[in-house]
Amino acid sequence: MRVIRLDTFSRLRYELTVVPVNDMEIILHDNRIVIPKDLQMRVIDLAHEGHQGIVRTKQLLREKVYFPGIDKLVEQTCKSCIPCLASTPKNVFEPLQMSEIPNNVWENLSMDFCGPFPNGYYVMVIIDEYSRYPVIETLTSLTAKSVIPLLDKTFSIFGIPKELKTDNGPPFNSGEFRNFADNMGFKHRKITPLWPRANAESERFMRTIGKSNSCSSNGTS
Template sequence: MCADGMIRRCVSDAETRKILDLCHYGPTDGHYGPSVTGKKVYDAGSYWPTIFQEAKTLVETCDSCQRQGNISKSDEMPQQMIQPSNKFLYILVVVDYVSNWAEGKALPTNDTRVVIDFLKQLFCRFGVPRALISDRDTHFANHQLAKVLKRYGVTHRFSTSYYPQTSGQVENINRALKRILEKTVGDSPKIWSKKLDDAL
């Protein structure tokens, strides 16, 4: 009987690593932190006294997690406008809220036409979603995109600038993508468009 009143299966030492691996890596390759990994063990209905210490050790020894750690000042790119890379100035990021799968594309402009072309490519590859949530920028809030989404039967919802949690997953992925690109491009930030697919 756990502190929260739930009855959970007490796990033997031999099984703990297997359960932790499943909860940390997961079917979507989540690489969750120690507290989320420990919570996933609880949610799965398992228990042992040192869950969180073992989860912390697992995350500290996970190569993929360590590569995505915080960057030092020497790794940071200067805070300035994004540098053109082979005529690309923008990155359009789309996230599936169910699987947390991210797709992105380097774009020379951020007009409606390129957004529609990118969405049509995604619809062909993954199927048509029920809804699309976007911010209120002009390349999303316009008649052309509304017409295309209506043709495909997609509900278009807008996040409000006063409630940024609406697009929280996208913001998290944008931060992670920026961090990975900063680490991988190093001293030559003009090659970021070539590294985008690897970063994603």
């Protein structure tokens, strides 16, 4: 017969119930079985069969059993599980290279798109990396033929930048856009593919626009 040291549960003594089962008794905390110390690892191993992750293993245990320090012991077990460590992919990122801070306004720009929205329009956002000032235009397609006139209009108002930073989307891969950049005299810098954080200024602004649009679509403010 296994014995549970009740002094461990002194602060929970009014929440424990002794229930007779056949020729023995079990202790319940709410509706969960209190597990003695020498069975705790066995219970965790059973819950971790199939190599569930930390969150799922905790969920399975919390539904049925209780003992002090259950979360910490589950985390230690899962983090030291060799099959889990071997099969879990690790996202290893190269160290971020800090971009130089522009010396003046409208020298270095970031640009991105958001959409399409329910009305069929896209939003084009250009952000000055010095002042964080945004310029927003709407358009119905993301071709170079649609984007270039809007950039031409913007540059005629604010001036031609030294550098324009974009992703690797279709408008920016065409010979037409390369010719536009050469003729206007600005450097077109493409960020690393699949690495949107390299264009953080415009990406952050896009999230704000997307959130506002979602709230509007759901009828909230």
